[in-house]
Amino acid sequence: MKYISTRGQAPELTFEDAMLTGLARDGGLYVPETIPQLSTDDIKAMAGKPYEEIAFQVMRPFVGDTFSDDDFKGIIERAYKGFGHAARAPLVQLDHGHYLLELFHGPTLAFKDFAMQLIGQLFQTALSRRNERVTIVGATSGDTGSAAIEAFRGLDNVDVFIMYPHGRISEVQRRQMTTPSESNVHALAMDGDFDDCQARLKDMFNDFEFRDGVRLAGVNSINWARVLAQVVYYFSSAVSVGAPDRKVSFTVPTGNFGDIFAGYIAKRMGLPIDRLVVATNQNDILHRCLSGQGYHKGETSPSISPSMDIQVSSNFERALFDAYDRDGNAVSQLMDELKQGGFDVSQGAMEVLQSHFDSGRASEEETSSTITETLKTSGELLCPHSAIGVKVANDQPASETPMITLATAHPAKFPDAVEAASGIRPPLPARMADLYERDERVTRIANNLDALKDHIKGNIRQ
Numbered sequence: 001m002k003y004i005s006t007r008g009q010a011p012e013l014t015f016e017d018a019m020l021t022g023l024a025r026d027g028g029l030y031v032p033e034t035i036p037q038l039s040t041d042d043i044k045a046m047a048g049k050p051y052e053e054i055a056f057q058v059m060r061p062f063v064g065d066t067f068s069d070d071d072f073k074g075i076i077e078r079a080y081k082g083f084g085h086a087a088r089a090p091l092v093q094l095d096h097g098h099y100l101l102e103l104f105h106g107p108t109l110a111f112k113d114f115a116m117q118l119i120g121q122l123f124q125t126a127l128s129r130r131n132e133r134v135t136i137v138g139a140t141s142g143d144t145g146s147a148a149i150e151a152f153r154g155l156d157n158v159d160v161f162i163m164y165p166h167g168r169i170s171e172v173q174r175r176q177m178t179t180p181s182e183s184n185v186h187a188l189a190m191d192g193d194f195d196d197c198q199a200r201l202k203d204m205f206n207d208f209e210f211r212d213g214v215r216l217a218g219v220n221s222i223n224w225a226r227v228l229a230q231v232v233y234y235f236s237s238a239v240s241v242g243a244p245d246r247k248v249s250f251t252v253p254t255g256n257f258g259d260i261f262a263g264y265i266a267k268r269m270g271l272p273i274d275r276l277v278v279a280t281n282q283n284d285i286l287h288r289c290l291s292g293q294g295y296h297k298g299e300t301s302p303s304i305s306p307s308m309d310i311q312v313s314s315n316f317e318r319a320l321f322d323a324y325d326r327d328g329n330a331v332s333q334l335m336d337e338l339k340q341g342g343f344d345v346s347q348g349a350m351e352v353l354q355s356h357f358d359s360g361r362a363s364e365e366e367t368s369s370t371i372t373e374t375l376k377t378s379g380e381l382l383c384p385h386s387a388i389g390v391k392v393a394n395d396q397p398a399s400e401t402p403m404i405t406l407a408t409a410h411p412a413k414f415p416d417a418v419e420a421a422s423g424i425r426p427p428l429p430a431r432m433a434d435l436y437e438r439d440e441r442v443t444r445i446a447n448n449l450d451a452l453k454d455h456i457k458g459n460i461r462q
């Protein structure tokens with residue numbers, strides 16, 4: 001299995017190298033050259049199987065010969081054994097034909113643990129046998145960073161630096177990043193918003209001298225291995241509600257387009273998915289684009305769903321690559337236009353995108369009232385991100401096709417917004433109840449490439 005860049009100018013890589021590299025050297029994102037297919041019988045056989053077995057079957061064809069079957073099975077086992085729920089990704093029913101996929105039972109209470117815990121084990125195995133080390137630098141709107149720190153803390157071959165927008169993440173998110181005491185993890189509170197953090201991260205990757213000097217590796221949602229890990233729960237949940245004999249639709253609270261892109265990959269692999277619905281908050285560039293208004297950046301406006309406060313959705317580039325018939329030059333041109341503020345999508349590409357994706361948005365008030373309503377009608381207490389998904393799913397035209405909405409974080413990760421909407425302050429699960437008492441360790445840093453590079457060079461272990 002070979003991986004190619006969405007901008008067509010970077011070398012083809014194996015799964016292992018694409019995973020360890022993150023962003024391609026031409027600024028693009030790695031995608032598999034072909035999408036492996038699972039047959040109807042393969043999918044049928046997943047019914048009732050443990051999550052880990054489904055994970056092995058779905059991901060195996062993408063990994064090529066990077067890992068032996070036994071090694072890869074061990075990696076998957078270790079990745080998910082710290083989850084607080086035996087089913088890993090349990091499904092609960094909200095209403096007739098509407099289900100909630102709970103993706104928040106991992107160590108940092110958000111769906112990003114599914115990918116990050118796997119990546120931690122993949123890196124550990126690959127780096128120790130190569131006898132190499134890397135410096136992981138990540139930008140986070142809150143959940144990626146905590147999931148990365150949790151996955152890499154204490155690993156010998158890795159130093160981790162996570163930039164987050166100072167003052168713009170929840171206290172639980174911050175504490176999950178600032179309280180681990182291992183010396184290989186570094187939380188950086190940067191001046192600016194998430195798009196600034198993401199832009200500086202891209203700058204570091206495009207500075208080849210720095211990149212090679214510190215052996216930079218990326219685990220942001222641009223990393224293909226993260227997308228891949230997320231494909232699994234589309235299969236596990238769809239078979240629980242009757243796939244492949246029956247079609248299934250999904251609604252996904254979306255920011256960087258990674259999670260919903262994993263759903264698109266599941267569909268391309270043969271899972272009978274009817275609609276993939278992108279749900280955004282008031283930062284609705286994707287909803288505007290999928291409604292035919294072009295992809296034009298605005299100002300990020302802070303919301304009660306901070307993990308979705310994003311204007312530039314990195315993974316959307318992967319969807320554009322397919323919509324433009326995998327023409328790397330066309331994608332490069334669009335990304336150049338994006339630097340000037342935005343671009344319009346060609347009619348042909350728009351038709352491809354709209355054949356897979358629908359979209360909707362929720363305002364702040366709608367998000368809060370959905371938390372209130374859903375508690376009343378089903379007893380489920382939603383986090384604000386999941387509430388956006390539920391609101392947008394409820395807005396879809398009536399259909400016989402079951403709808404699965406992804407619940408992307410635990411309500412206790414956003415207690416202020418949840419309490420304001422519902423009157424209930426959601427408690428942290430017992431396994432992390434002392435989070436508010438632990439000591440914090442964080443470096444405040446300017447939105448400045450040189451300052452960041454100096455800090456990283458000065459703090460990595462050689």
Ligand SMILES: *Cc1c(COP(=O)(O)O)cnc(C)c1O
Binds near residue numbers: 254255256260386
């Ligand atoms: C990251 C995140 C999202 C957005 O997911 P993308 O893959 O970036 O689209 C939604 N909800 C929560 C809680 C998140 O942490």
